[in-house]
Amino acid sequence: MDEQERPLAGNLRRQRQRAGLSVVELARRAGLGRATLTQLEAGTGNPTLETLYALASELGVTLADLIAEPAHTAGPRVIRAGAGEATRGAVVEARLLHRAGHSTGTVELYAVTLWPEECQLSRPHAPGTREHLHVHSGRAVVGPADAPIELGADDYVDFPADVPHSYRAIPGEQPVRATLTIHTPTS
Incomplete structure (x- = not known):
């Protein structure tokens, strides 16, 4: 490729x-x-x-x-279901939908699926980074590793991602479909 x-x-x-x-x-x-x-x-x-x-x-x-693909500047950009660069971990599958740099930092938008397997523990990101997760379907436990929060369909959480944090779909239930936005401030 x-x-x-x-x-x-x-x-x-x-x-x-x-x-x-x-x-x-x-x-x-x-x-x-x-x-x-x-x-x-x-x-x-x-x-x-x-x-x-x-x-x-x-x-x-x-x-x-x-x-990310090189910046796209002309006209609409459509990413069809299942298309785009996807990455998969033990629990989380993420497809980058959009990335933009601003004076306040970088914003990344992902379509994510959390598979009801084991927990994914993420290392701390850059200082000041925050993650925003909006759950569309399913139930998950996400957030700072020392204080994760249970979310259901249509729930939203915003948490610091500059500390260890985790993602876990509830075992035995359907995969979680959600939108994840990551804001990394300008250093």
């Missing part, structure tokens, strides 16, 4: 070079094998959401900085 089809390879390489890190050093810092990182930069790897967040964290960038 080339960079036009999957922007992760080029974005990852550019962010690594911007940070002045070798493949070996970034892989070590993110807790990955060098071969895994080499495959991702070649566009042949299939990373988990946890892997992408580990790389983003070590590079000091957002997840969208790694997976």
Whole structure:
């Protein structure tokens, strides 16, 4: 798959070079094998959401900085159901719908599915980052790892994501469908 089809390879390489890190050093810092990182930069790897967040964290960038397509400026942009760059972790599947940079920071908009499996614990994001989750269907327990909140259909939560935080669909129930917005302030 080339960079036009999957922007992760080029974005990852550019962010690594911007940070002045070798493949070996970034892989070590993110807790990955060098071969895994080499495959991702070649566009042949299939990373988990946890892997992408580990790389983003070590590079000091957002997840969208790694997976977003180049900015689109002319006319409407439609992403059909099931299309777009998707990433999957043990529990969360996310499709980036929109990313915008503003004077106050970066805003990322994702369509997410939480699978009723185990809990996904996310590492802290950049200082001041907040996540906003609006549940469309299903029930989930999400938020700061030390004080998660149970949500049902049409519930909304806004919480600090610069601390460890978790996502878990209620076991034995349907997958959760939701919209996730992440606001990362300008540093």
